[in-house]
Amino acid sequence: MEKINKIDGIKRIRLGSLEPTLINEEFLNRLSKLEKICHHFHLSLQSGCDDTLKRMNRNYTIEEFKNIVNLLRTTYNDVILTTDIIVGFPGETEEEFEKTYNFLKEINFYKMHVFKYSRRKGTKANTMPNQINDDIKNTRSNKLIDLSNNNQLEYNRKYIGKALNVLIEEKEGEYIKGHTQNYLLVKIKNENISKYRNKIIKISAIDAKIEEIIGIM
Numbered sequence: 001m002e003k004i005n006k007i008d009g010i011k012r013i014r015l016g017s018l019e020p021t022l023i024n025e026e027f028l029n030r031l032s033k034l035e036k037i038c039h040h041f042h043l044s045l046q047s048g049c050d051d052t053l054k055r056m057n058r059n060y061t062i063e064e065f066k067n068i069v070n071l072l073r074t075t076y077n078d079v080i081l082t083t084d085i086i087v088g089f090p091g092e093t094e095e096e097f098e099k100t101y102n103f104l105k106e107i108n109f110y111k112m113h114v115f116k117y118s119r120r121k122g123t124k125a126n127t128m129p130n131q132i133n134d135d136i137k138n139t140r141s142n143k144l145i146d147l148s149n150n151n152q153l154e155y156n157r158k159y160i161g162k163a164l165n166v167l168i169e170e171k172e173g174e175y176i177k178g179h180t181q182n183y184l185l186v187k188i189k190n191e192n193i194s195k196y197r198n199k200i201i202k203i204s205a206i207d208a209k210i211e212e213i214i215g216i217m
Contacts, residue, residue: 004216014038040183088137090128112148156208166194
């Protein structure tokens with residue numbers, strides 16, 4: 001990444017899904033010196049309950065994860081954090097799910113990608129006892145999706161009235177759209193995609209929805 005950051009013509013570098021334990025002070029000290037890094041980190045949490053994480057064979061605790069989040073928010077004041085969550089993993093009790101829900105409320109992710117556990121032949125989880133039925137999975141999934149949507153809308157509304165630099169990527173109907181450096185999706189009413197594609201333009205945010213911010217030039 002340090003070498004890529006030096007390449008002329010590259011304006012932004014965005015990391016994909018990261019193993020949370022990769023993030024530590026040394027990593028962030030070096031990363032924060034790279035001005036092209038996007039201030040968006042997708043961390044695969046999977047569960048907010050230590051007991052569930054152990055059954056998933058994840059090698060971190062929720063306390064360690066919280067410390068990682070704090071490091072990121074201290075390093076980047078505009079950082080956007082997203083995550084993956086699995087509901088209905090074998091043995092997940094109502095108490096364990098509530099621990100996950102409360103932990104997610106505390107962390108306040110920008111967005112959570114929520115998945116319902118599904119069995120896969122050949123995996124250890126497939127033969128675990130206490131498989132969760134689909135109705136419970138659906139209820140838990142919907143509860144987390146509602147939380148995620150509320151978080152995302154609240155975050156997006158904070159940007160109304162602010163100037164944002166947006167990398168224009170594609171056209172959607174009468175809008176062109178792209179992302180800010182911290183990976184917020186922005187749509188601008190303008191059909192001239194050929195003029196703006198792959199360019200970074202400054203816009204003013206005038207409205208916010210769950211999935212996007214609406215801007216004007």
